[in-house]
Amino acid sequence: MLKMMKEDVEVVFEQDPAARNYFEVILTYSGLHAIWSHRIAHAFYKKKFFFLARAISQISRFFTGVEIHPAARIGRRFFIDHGMGVVIGETCEIGDNVTVFQGVTLGGTGKEKGKRHPTIKDNALIATGAKVLGSITVGAYSKIGAGSVVLKDVPDQSTVVGIPGRVVIQNGKRVDQDLNHSDLPDPVSDRFKELEAELKQLRDEVQHLRKGKNDYDNKVVQYANETKRNV
Known part of the structure; x- marks a missing residue:
């Protein structure tokens, strides 16, 4: 747990040029607080302390503006930039080195049971205000453009923009993490x-x-x- 928390802090310095020092990041970054709270809540959830896990999740939501269901599975080095308005559903699965921006929703499309939230593979990036809905998969090294609504699977190394989301780049060279929001197709x-x-x-x-x-x-x-x- 401590090793993962250290990695969570280090990824902030890698992804956010505004980060100045460890003291500032640890005390003031709400996205980081939301991730740490979720890791604690998820540990209780796995031990079937469901009410306690849910209570921790809701307290974290109140203070950070980020709602993550305690059952959601999140990998290492997950980075939430700014964080306000981010929603991550119960059956969501997130890989390693994933970045999401404020206003992102990883949600369901109805009242169906079972796997009803997205699976986000390693090194994916989901930009501001994007909505990824349903039991779909966003491939590794893929990017979801700001404000997009994604309802279908996204292949690896792809860029998706629009409403509904359309794949505009696919099977190219590796997509870097520094998404330029103003220069998307x-x-x-x-x-x-x-x-x-x-x-x-x-x-x-x-x-x-x-x-x-x-x-x-x-x-x-x-x-x-x-x-x-x-x-």
């Missing part, structure tokens, strides 16, 4: 640009046809006038 925007280009092409064709029709009408009028003069 946007398939919806790309499609709008394609439609705008098609619309411009159609307008040009209509103008060309109108110009041809006007030229033809002018020639007809000119021919009619010449015919009248000749008569």
Whole structure:
């Protein structure tokens, strides 16, 4: 437990450039407090002290703004950045070296029993406000873009954006952890640009046809006038 807690502190320095010293991180990082509280609650949950585990979880939620069900299984070096509004469901499974940002929900889609929450594999990153819902798997080294809603499995080494989430990068080289939230591919925007280009092409064709029709009408009028003069 102490070794895992030390790793939890070290990963903060790796992921957050604002972290200055151990004293500040240990006392002020709510995401870190939420993870430590969960590790304690999870230990009680495994020993079937369900009420005590749930009470620790709710107290942690009150002070940190992060709700993690005590049954959720979380690996080593898990990092919650800022943390406010993060929700992690009961049957959620999270691997090692996973990073989530504020407002992330790892939730279910209904009242079904059994495995109903996501499985997040090692080294995945889930950006601000993303919702990963249902018994799906987010592959290793994958990224979920800010505000995305993911309802289907995500392959390893993929980047997903949009509502619903779409895979926009797959089977490429290893995806680094430093997600640039302002430079993600946007398939919806790309499609709008394609439609705008098609619309411009159609307008040009209509103008060309109108110009041809006007030229033809002018020639007809000119021919009619010449015919009248000749008569």
